[in-house]
Amino acid sequence: MRILVINPNTTQAMTDAIGDVARAAAAPGTEIDCVSPPGGPRSIEGFADEALAAYHVLDVVAGTAGEYDGYVIACFGDPGLYAARELADVPVVGIAEAAMHMASLVAHTWSIVTVIPRVEPMLAEAVIRTAMTEKCASIRGTPLTVLEIEADIERTKRMMLDEARAAIEQDGAEAILLGCAGLGPIDKTMQAALGVPVLDGTGCAVKLVESLVGYGITTAKVKAFLAPEPKELVACPASLAPTYERTLSPT
Amino acid sequence: MRILVINPNTTQAMTDAIGDVARAAAAPGTEIDCVSPPGGPRSIEGFADEALAAYHVLDVVAGTAGEYDGYVIACFGDPGLYAARELADVPVVGIAEAAMHMASLVAHTWSIVTVIPRVEPMLAEAVIRTAMTEKCASIRGTPLTVLEIEADIERTKRMMLDEARAAIEQDGAEAILLGCAGLGPIDKTMQAALGVPVLDGTGCAVKLVESLVGYGITTAKVKAFLAPEPKELVACPASLAPTYERTLSPT
Amino acid sequence: MRILVINPNTTQAMTDAIGDVARAAAAPGTEIDCVSPPGGPRSIEGFADEALAAYHVLDVVAGTAGEYDGYVIACFGDPGLYAARELADVPVVGIAEAAMHMASLVAHTWSIVTVIPRVEPMLAEAVIRTAMTEKCASIRGTPLTVLEIEADIERTKRMMLDEARAAIEQDGAEAILLGCAGLGPIDKTMQAALGVPVLDGTGCAVKLVESLVGYGITTAKVKAFLAPEPKELVACPASLAPTYERTLSPT
Amino acid sequence: MRILVINPNTTQAMTDAIGDVARAAAAPGTEIDCVSPPGGPRSIEGFADEALAAYHVLDVVAGTAGEYDGYVIACFGDPGLYAARELADVPVVGIAEAAMHMASLVAHTWSIVTVIPRVEPMLAEAVIRTAMTEKCASIRGTPLTVLEIEADIERTKRMMLDEARAAIEQDGAEAILLGCAGLGPIDKTMQAALGVPVLDGTGCAVKLVESLVGYGITTAKVKAFLAPEPKELVACPASLAPTYERTLSPT
Amino acid sequence: MRILVINPNTTQAMTDAIGDVARAAAAPGTEIDCVSPPGGPRSIEGFADEALAAYHVLDVVAGTAGEYDGYVIACFGDPGLYAARELADVPVVGIAEAAMHMASLVAHTWSIVTVIPRVEPMLAEAVIRTAMTEKCASIRGTPLTVLEIEADIERTKRMMLDEARAAIEQDGAEAILLGCAGLGPIDKTMQAALGVPVLDGTGCAVKLVESLVGYGITTAKVKAFLAPEPKELVACPASLAPTYERTLSPT
Amino acid sequence: MRILVINPNTTQAMTDAIGDVARAAAAPGTEIDCVSPPGGPRSIEGFADEALAAYHVLDVVAGTAGEYDGYVIACFGDPGLYAARELADVPVVGIAEAAMHMASLVAHTWSIVTVIPRVEPMLAEAVIRTAMTEKCASIRGTPLTVLEIEADIERTKRMMLDEARAAIEQDGAEAILLGCAGLGPIDKTMQAALGVPVLDGTGCAVKLVESLVGYGITTAKVKAFLAPEPKELVACPASLAPTYERTLSPT
Known part of the structure; x- marks a missing residue:
């Protein structure tokens, strides 16, 4: 294939x-x-x-x-x-749709953690288009631009983990979707740190x-x-x- | 302006x-x-x-x-x-959004009548994006392609009126939105024939x-x-x- | 006209x-x-x-x-x-419906800032009746009664701006609707102070x-x-x- | 009491x-x-x-x-x-709210059968206000005005039963709500004829x-x-x- | 009966x-x-x-x-x-359905206060199944297991009242539903303390x-x-x- | 695995x-x-x-x-x-959830065709629980009990195809979900006959x-x-x- x-x-x-x-x-x-x-x-x-x-x-x-x-x-x-x-x-x-469908099989509700806040409405539109509003606990941005993700990967992980934890504790999320393809490489590191499923859409x-x-x-x-x-x-x-x-x- | x-x-x-x-x-x-x-x-x-x-x-x-x-x-x-x-x-x-907002000021629910049926899902997406699902009674296609609209304008009116009447009688629509910019010129003719508001989005x-x-x-x-x-x-x-x-x- | x-x-x-x-x-x-x-x-x-x-x-x-x-x-x-x-x-x-329709043309989501909290459910009903639930980020009250709005207009502006800023920062609102006709005169002052569209329904x-x-x-x-x-x-x-x-x- | x-x-x-x-x-x-x-x-x-x-x-x-x-x-x-x-x-x-709440305890979905069709949107608003949209299979009118209900009670029953049967067979309703207080006296007659719960809101x-x-x-x-x-x-x-x-x- | x-x-x-x-x-x-x-x-x-x-x-x-x-x-x-x-x-x-229907007759929106947080999704499913999502302001857990409710009833009341007050003040709830049958005996005590309707589903x-x-x-x-x-x-x-x-x- | x-x-x-x-x-x-x-x-x-x-x-x-x-x-x-x-x-x-998620990747909306009509509400509950209401065009029953599916497989196919065609033509479905595990063996036969994706949940x-x-x-x-x-x-x-x-x- x-x-x-x-x-x-x-x-x-x-x-x-x-x-x-x-x-x-x-x-x-x-x-x-x-x-x-x-x-x-x-x-x-x-x-x-x-x-x-x-x-x-x-x-x-x-x-x-x-x-x-x-x-x-x-x-x-x-x-x-x-x-x-x-x-x-x-x-x-x-x-985006792939991560939402897969997450819905392992979590009661999930959140998306992504890059700069201005993309949140764009991701919200993706959630609406995929008819997943009821499953999405929240969409949370970080200060990262897409091209900064790899520039300082430790800073990226730290910022992502902070928002992911807030999503789990404050919004009730049971899984975290990585809201940018560039974040794919840190999925398993984040999953290990958070103890909940972390889903990269590419995978x-x-x-x-x-x-x-x-x-x-x-x-x-x-x-x-x-x-x-x-x-x-x-x-x-x-x-x-x-x-x-x-x-x-x-x- | x-x-x-x-x-x-x-x-x-x-x-x-x-x-x-x-x-x-x-x-x-x-x-x-x-x-x-x-x-x-x-x-x-x-x-x-x-x-x-x-x-x-x-x-x-x-x-x-x-x-x-x-x-x-x-x-x-x-x-x-x-x-x-x-x-x-x-x-x-x-x-599309313009017609939906204006129609919602004069009708309890409304329908969109448009060209070939394959565009219905595209218009349905526009209704969802505009968050107007509750106001939209139906989306109805006709056999017309966009470029056929003007070719035989009498046939166009006839086909549009047939579906508009079905929307009013079967779907409970109180206003008709013309689901293609090319249909704009027949808005007032249709409104006169139907006795309900007919809205062209361009206007x-x-x-x-x-x-x-x-x-x-x-x-x-x-x-x-x-x-x-x-x-x-x-x-x-x-x-x-x-x-x-x-x-x-x-x- | x-x-x-x-x-x-x-x-x-x-x-x-x-x-x-x-x-x-x-x-x-x-x-x-x-x-x-x-x-x-x-x-x-x-x-x-x-x-x-x-x-x-x-x-x-x-x-x-x-x-x-x-x-x-x-x-x-x-x-x-x-x-x-x-x-x-x-x-x-x-x-109310007018402000909601107009706001939806310039903002992805918006909030209503209004007078005393007891009117919030009444405005919530207006949002539901207008089928605008998905566009409404929040409804926020202030301590003002309707007839106090003009009594001390500086206090009114200050209280309104405080809640409007909270709506923007905490609820993700991109525009503010003034939830009482009596607030109309301060729309442009608030718009200048907030940097987002501020809509008075009367206009x-x-x-x-x-x-x-x-x-x-x-x-x-x-x-x-x-x-x-x-x-x-x-x-x-x-x-x-x-x-x-x-x-x-x-x- | x-x-x-x-x-x-x-x-x-x-x-x-x-x-x-x-x-x-x-x-x-x-x-x-x-x-x-x-x-x-x-x-x-x-x-x-x-x-x-x-x-x-x-x-x-x-x-x-x-x-x-x-x-x-x-x-x-x-x-x-x-x-x-x-x-x-x-x-x-x-x-209206009473009938909707009670019906939801005995039927998976229900329909409202009422008087002249012009009241259907008014009842639809009551359903929305009561947040019962998901339970309401349909709202169906008859040709009866409110004051005609008692004029010819056999005709009333016949018209009501016709629409109630359509609601059950075509819309999947499992119970019928009588959409006008004036219809209360025929609830048990209709229930006997239909074999499904028939609810008058007054009771x-x-x-x-x-x-x-x-x-x-x-x-x-x-x-x-x-x-x-x-x-x-x-x-x-x-x-x-x-x-x-x-x-x-x-x- | x-x-x-x-x-x-x-x-x-x-x-x-x-x-x-x-x-x-x-x-x-x-x-x-x-x-x-x-x-x-x-x-x-x-x-x-x-x-x-x-x-x-x-x-x-x-x-x-x-x-x-x-x-x-x-x-x-x-x-x-x-x-x-x-x-x-x-x-x-x-x-659960009983409390939700009754509460909707006396409050514009209501919240459920319950035992350990892990049951919140189970209650959320009950709300969805009963089609009451729009009426439910929030579901809030306490640290109590079901069998601890009676062990220290003063502690139970204190924990329940804390979350109930948060639901009223932060979530806009106008009534509190007791999210476990074992909480029934404290309904009137809580109602007296809170000044809003408190509903036990059994009653x-x-x-x-x-x-x-x-x-x-x-x-x-x-x-x-x-x-x-x-x-x-x-x-x-x-x-x-x-x-x-x-x-x-x-x- | x-x-x-x-x-x-x-x-x-x-x-x-x-x-x-x-x-x-x-x-x-x-x-x-x-x-x-x-x-x-x-x-x-x-x-x-x-x-x-x-x-x-x-x-x-x-x-x-x-x-x-x-x-x-x-x-x-x-x-x-x-x-x-x-x-x-x-x-x-x-x-059920599996078929719904997979179907949503290949069709704009889909329908479920199943056995005797009494199971339709049970499947409707599965659609609601999976939060797929917006994607589900319809749920259609046939006269078949579960254990009759295999008794006369040609009759089964005929009845299933009839309702599937109705779903496509009248309800706008673009894919058909087989609403009973026992129907799995006829998925490809039905797909060939219908020309749309036919999904068995087991696969x-x-x-x-x-x-x-x-x-x-x-x-x-x-x-x-x-x-x-x-x-x-x-x-x-x-x-x-x-x-x-x-x-x-x-x-």
């Missing part, structure tokens, strides 16, 4: 780290590729970043048609998730793509996620042409 | 029609410009179309910084709405931008809609550079 | 202040009258006050049939709103009535807001007779 | 019938009085009727202070319920007032239902003066 | 205390029996305890068929409630069973609560045989 | 079939055992059946402590799920247990799912003693 993990931002060091996390979670026999799109912001910390990233994510999905058994979108806002589902015939799983999403493929189901192609209607695109990535223009060519 | 109405798709005839609708709704003293972005799909009929369009909508918003008192995003999925709010200092209103959004500007409030710049964090963009529209790179330049 | 703003309580000084606020928000060409009903409590600070006020509000609406293009009910519990919609053929907008409602009239829609007259069924009234305001007894008279 | 059942409309024949229903449900030792207010509409079939009735209901409650152990408001919209709770020290129960409310009094609890007097703040009333029922003006008199 | 109150745990002292509480709440003419099942845990403080207890509760209900006019299940998680409704032809009321449930029987309705036997389908049971209580094997015997 | 699949009913032929389904879904290296408990009903078609089954499921879980890496509870009401999570240190997944749950174990997380042991408090049990399965009496023995 071949899974393409897409880091929607364009910071290669983070892409490499996410790839390692994904490979660590993968089953024997699962092959993981991990890429950034050819364009987009260096990090995703808001709705504009997310919209820019989503566009280039679609370029990657369209440009790899037929090459993979499933896709993971590795940013906690799940940018371009529903759009990618239209383009692909194989399963596409976002790391969760890899397992869920494996599960969907293993059980033999893929995205429903009847309404919400039908392939796009054939139509002309203006100044869009060339990779999309085969999908979009499939019935526009002269007969 | 100057308002820029953005038709997120790239069909100029539709942009012209939307501009006419917007101008008809505008107050004396409101100046309306209406444009399509420089790129994107010819019509928006799903999540992928919407994601592609949103990207180019941001290019328009960023490229007109300082020129307008407010923006209208004239596609019923409100593509790029929250992202545009980050980029602009002036109000940005989507036509509603123009009035709401006028209201926000007139009352002196604009997008909150404290958390969800703060300007993007300064960061490098790769292969993104040049118009975004002043916003994104504002503090990256050497001092 | 002529709008009648009804202050449902019977304190003329407050009615005058609300009238000034309404006129300041009105567009050129909009004429504002502002009145109190002929009866009712001096202030509205609970469900009983509200029920008494609603009755007399209906007297005003029925007694001015045909004279105005729209009505504003200027008390944050929206007393008599749905009943007034039955009586009038023109739009009727409550200031919002005036703009929304202008918008509804300007766009050409009014209350749906098909189910919830049909004119009352013809029937005899006992010991009710004479102004209601033409509406209620319209088909009871011998032919 | 003495309970005052208030029929909020001013049709004495209906008041008499409701009194009979209430007495039939009462326990030995419970004394029932049943009255109409001194003013208000002959029947309640919408929001304006309800607002007019609520005002006069308050007159009755205030005017009987100290005389009863509890009150029942016998109209399915529960007009003036929260306001009456402020005025009374003893329990006040509305028949339910009498039992619940008895339960509250019997268990020794009454309305919480700490926030939502505190007695009204002392204040001057203009042109309001004299019965309210002792409550409203209690601390306004010179010392 | 004869009511069987079932204390689902197997601590006889607690059963005796619950019986006293039930008898104190009962109307003249209501006869109360109170029993523990023949098996199960000594106390119920989690989902496993609850599942074990539910099984034996069913044994009691099945084994007393025809003997009582109604049942009360006296544990705040309502163990086996829906299952018992299938087995009995007479009303079955759980004390509430006795009144509600009396109400249902008095008004003449019982569990709907059409879908959710139909008697079990006839089928063979393996190693289950013999008391269930008459119900389960009713149509399996040769004719 | 070793997974124990528990068929909560006591029909061995169905247990065998479920075991085959589970093994077909399992990854290489996953070993599946499938058992029925030593007691309980022959099939589970209501709340009483479910409560009886749950008790014996706990016996199985407690009696196999330390033997498995995870458990699957293979009945669509997820009987005993939360209780089993308290008893086990390894993941426990119910097939889904096996994949999710593999995912949880593979990613290295298990049930949170901090609040809701802590091991039971140590206490005496009366007449309960001996398998529970080591867990329940762990700290009751003399020191």
Whole structure:
């Protein structure tokens, strides 16, 4: 089984780290590729970043048609998730939804601990879109920007643990979701320190793509996620042409 | 007051029609410009179309910084709405949210009647994002594609009226929202035929931008809609550079 | 366009202040009258006050049939709103719903800051009735009674700002709604001090009535807001007779 | 124990019938009085009727202070319920809420069958206010006006049974709530015909007032239902003066 | 009228205390029996305890068929409630649902104060199942285990009052529900100390069973609560045989 | 990895079939055992059946402590799920929740098609408990009892396909969940016939247990799912003693 993990931002060091996390979670026999799109912001910390990233994510999905058994979108806002589902015939799983579904199997309620507070509403939208409001005890930010996560990993752990503990003690959370793909490498360290399940969405999403493929189901192609209607695109990535223009060519 | 109405798709005839609708709704003293972005799909009929369009909508918003008192995003999925709010200092209103807010002032519950059924989940997502689930009696599609709306306007009216009547009689709707900007020109004809309020989002959004500007409030710049964090963009529209790179330049 | 703003309580000084606020928000060409009903409590600070006020509000609406293009009910519990919609053929907008709709266009979530805590459940009911629960971060009271608001305006501002800041910092509010019509005059002062949108419902409602009239829609007259069924009234305001007894008279 | 059942409309024949229903449900030792207010509409079939009735209901409650152990408001919209709770020290129960609470103890979901369809939104508001949306399978109207209920009781039963059967078969209802106090006399006939619990709110409310009094609890007097703040009333029922003006008199 | 109150745990002292509480709440003419099942845990403080207890509760209900006019299940998680409704032809009321319904008649919102924090999620599930989420301000635990309640009743009162006051002051609760049947004996003491309604579910449930029987309705036997389908049971209580094997015997 | 699949009913032929389904879904290296408990009903078609089954499921879980890496509870009401999570240190997944989570990754909304209509409320409770109400388009029954499923498999498929098609066409479902473990063997046949994803919970749950174990997380042991408090049990399965009496023995 071949899974393409897409880091929607364009910071290669983070892409490499996410790839390692994904490979660590993968089953024997699962092959993981991990890429950034050819364009987009260096990090995703808001709705504009997310919209820019989503566009280039679609370029990657369209440009790899037929090459993979499933896709993971590795940013906690799940940018371009529903759009990618239209383009692909194989399963596409976002790391936010993946972490939420997996956490709901091991905890009565859970919290998301993430980077700078301005992303909290973006993650709140992901929770609403995934219909997980009732399971989410809280979303808590830290002072960290996405690109500071790796700069001082001990400071990162300390800040994350502080907010995670507050979520457990004050908000009743029984599990902690790491609200940024860049936090993946510290999941097990945090889990050991906290004594509750700590979930990184990348690992969760890899397992869920494996599960969907293993059980033999893929995205429903009847309404919400039908392939796009054939139509002309203006100044869009060339990779999309085969999908979009499939019935526009002269007969 | 100057308002820029953005038709997120790239069909100029539709942009012209939307501009006419917007101008008809505008107050004396409101100046309306209406444009399509420089790129994107010819019509928006799903999540992928919407994601592609949103990207180019941001290019328009960023490229007109300082020129307008407010923006209208004239596609019923409100593509790029929250992202545009980050980029602009002036109000940005989507036509789906506009129609929902206005309809809630004149009807106990309302329904959306729209184009081909595959867009229903996209509109359902807009209803959820706007937190209007309790007010929405139903979303009903017709066999029309976006670009067929104007092709045979009598057929369009007939199909729209059939579903609108079903919404009123079977779903308890007291007002009808036109679920595509291209349907704007038939709002008053439908209202006369149905005897209930019929709302086109473009007209509603123009009035709401006028209201926000007139009352002196604009997008909150404290958390969800703060300007993007300064960061490098790769292969993104040049118009975004002043916003994104504002503090990256050497001092 | 002529709008009648009804202050449902019977304190003329407050009615005058609300009238000034309404006129300041009105567009050129909009004429504002502002009145109190002929009866009712001096202030509205609970469900009983509200029920008494609603009755007399209906007297005003029925007694001015045909004279105005729209009505504003200027008390944050929206007393008599749905009943007034039955009586009038023109739009009727409550200031609570108006502030909530307008705030939702500029803020991801918002809070209401109001007078004495006993009114909080009354405002909570208004939020529920308007189906805005998901957008409302909190409702916060102050020690002020309605009639103390103007007695020491500096104290009023100080108390309001304290709770508004708590709403922003602790509850995540991005905009503040002033939970009493009497607070209207301090909206811009508070907005300047807080750096977030501050919304007074009277101003919002005036703009929304202008918008509804300007766009050409009014209350749906098909189910919830049909004119009352013809029937005899006992010991009710004479102004209601033409509406209620319209088909009871011998032919 | 003495309970005052208030029929909020001013049709004495209906008041008499409701009194009979209430007495039939009462326990030995419970004394029932049943009255109409001194003013208000002959029947309640919408929001304006309800607002007019609520005002006069308050007159009755205030005017009987100290005389009863509890009150029942016998109209399915529960007009003036929260306001009456402020005025009374003893329990006040509305028949809509009473029927909903009792039905939830014997049925997984239930439906309301009522009079003319225009009251459906008014009852929907009562369901929302009582926070019973999840338990309510549907609200179904019949062609009957309130005052036609008794005119041809066989026709009434037939129409009610038709809609009740539709609620059971199509909407999954397991119990039927009679959506108008005037329907009380046919509860057992309908129950026998349908084979599911049929609940008249008047009977339910009498039992619940008895339960509250019997268990020794009454309305919480700490926030939502505190007695009204002392204040001057203009042109309001004299019965309210002792409550409203209690601390306004010179010392 | 004869009511069987079932204390689902197997601590006889607690059963005796619950019986006293039930008898104190009962109307003249209501006869109360109170029993523990023949098996199960000594106390119920989690989902496993609850599942074990539910099984034996069913044994009691099945084994007393025809003997009582109604049942009360006296544990705040309502163990086996829906299952018992299938087995009995007479009303079955759980004390959690009973307290929630009664509290909603006297308070705008209420809180549950209970024993050790680990039971909070179990009670949260009871709130969700009863569809009372909107009315529940909070669920607050104390350090008490169920069997410690009576060991030092002054300590119990002190801990309960501390959390109850926090619920009133911080969470906005207007009434307090005692989240364990063993707390029943202190309801009136707490009510006197707090000045808000304090509800013990056992008392509430006795009144509600009396109400249902008095008004003449019982569990709907059409879908959710139909008697079990006839089928063979393996190693289950013999008391269930008459119900389960009713149509399996040769004719 | 070793997974124990528990068929909560006591029909061995169905247990065998479920075991085959589970093994077909399992990854290489996953070993599946499938058992029925030593007691309980022959099939589970209501709340009483479910409560009886749950008790014996706990016996199985407690009696196999330390033997498995995870458990699957293979009945669509997820009987005993939360209780089993308290008893086990390894993941426990119910097939209803498993199917709901997996379906939400491939479909915008989905429906459950199941056996006789009386189980619909039981499944509705499972949807509510899993907090999946917004994703569930409908629950549809067929005339089939659980034990008739295999009696005439062609009739079963026909009835299931009829309701599945109705769910897709009338309710907007994009995926079908098989609402009984006994339906597992026809998942792929139905998927081929319908052209939408068809999910059997047993297969889904096996994949999710593999995912949880593979990613290295298990049930949170901090609040809701802590091991039971140590206490005496009366007449309960001996398998529970080591867990329940762990700290009751003399020191």
